[in-house]
Amino acid sequence: MPTYRDEAVVLRTHKLGEADRIITLLSRQNGKIRAVARGVRRTSSKFGGRLEPFSHVDVQFATGRALDVVTQVESLHAYGEPLLADYDAYCCGQVMLETADHLVAEEREPALQQYRLLVGALRVLGQGTTDGPRPATMVLDSYLLRALAVAGYAPALDACARCGTEGPHAFFHPSTGGMVCVECRPPGSARPRPETIAYLQALLTGEWSATRDVESPRQREGAGLVQAFVQWHLERGLRSMPYVDRRSPVKDPPAGRPD
The missing domain is CATH 2.40.50.140 (Nucleic acid-binding proteins)
Known part of the structure; x- marks a missing residue:
């Protein structure tokens, strides 16, 4: 053979x-x-x-x-060895594997960017970035945003996802494609803080230095937006996602403020 x-x-x-x-x-x-x-x-x-x-x-x-x-x-x-001793990192890694499996649907079709992205994300998850370690959930959210962008579903963060008007804008709607202006916002749009959107932009572009001092409330608010965006564009929930622990000992506002 x-x-x-x-x-x-x-x-x-x-x-x-x-x-x-x-x-x-x-x-x-x-x-x-x-x-x-x-x-x-x-x-x-x-x-x-x-x-x-x-x-x-x-x-x-x-x-x-x-x-x-x-x-x-x-x-x-x-890459699995350092994750076995860290439950949170292991769960985040499982979400990465499942996401890659869903995004690369056709067998034997080249997917070099998705391959490189997954290898890099697993390495950072276990070893940290060149700028120092980051929470496993932060690495996961960066991977999810970038993997979706490679697949053609990049969230609009600088301009309105519907009309293209340059931002900044105040509202986020997953099914519309990201940030939306006042005129285009659908009912139920979230109103995240500007700092959260700046954080998501850093995750999307891989600017790890800009994520060093992001506070926990902003991380969780951004995670809620990423999770909603991923679920909509994959058209299904990820089975491993509920096992990712995003809780904090400090009680903070939920991700996104419905308008």
């Missing part, structure tokens, strides 16, 4: 038969790949734990009729 190699991140696994698994990966060159890892559930498997979610691997595949077959695996980075 013809073979090929690629670098990939393991997104999820499913049991197949008594000893096999179907592995779903996001790869550098071939986009999303679903392949069979034969005998991987046996203790004698040569693949061991290298095909678990979060694993960044170099994989060789044999082309099959229905599904390709994993024939060789080399570990590049074990």
Whole structure:
């Protein structure tokens, strides 16, 4: 059978038969790949734990009729190891994997930007940024905004999402596409604080230095907007999202003030 190699991140696994698994990966060159890892559930498997979610691997595949077959695996980075000791980071990582799985819907279609974004987000989640560590939920929100932007759903934060009038504007509406002006705002639009929108802009552009001193209320308000935006544009709730703990010992106003 013809073979090929690629670098990939393991997104999820499913049991197949008594000893096999179907592995779903996001790869550098071939986009999303679903392949069979034969005998991987046996203790004698040569693949061991290298095909678990979060694993960044170099994989060789044999082309099959229905599904390709994993024939060789080399570990590049074990991004899951530091997350196992941090429940919040682990849950945020699960949301990232699930989001990547949903956004790259077509198999074998190149998705290099999504691949690079996921690898970078998992690295920051476990190791921190060059500007220092950041809360896991902040890293998650940055990933979600940027992943949606790569998929063509970038939120409008500087101009009205409906009429294009330059901002700043006071209202945010997820289904409209982001910030909206007074004339265009739909009923039920949120009215976030300007500091929150500036925080979201920093997350979207990856300006980590601008997020160093953002207060917890602004982080949670921004997280509420991001979560609503993601849920609308993915047209479904993420199963792993409810496990992300965004609580704080200080009671603060909820995300967004309905007008």
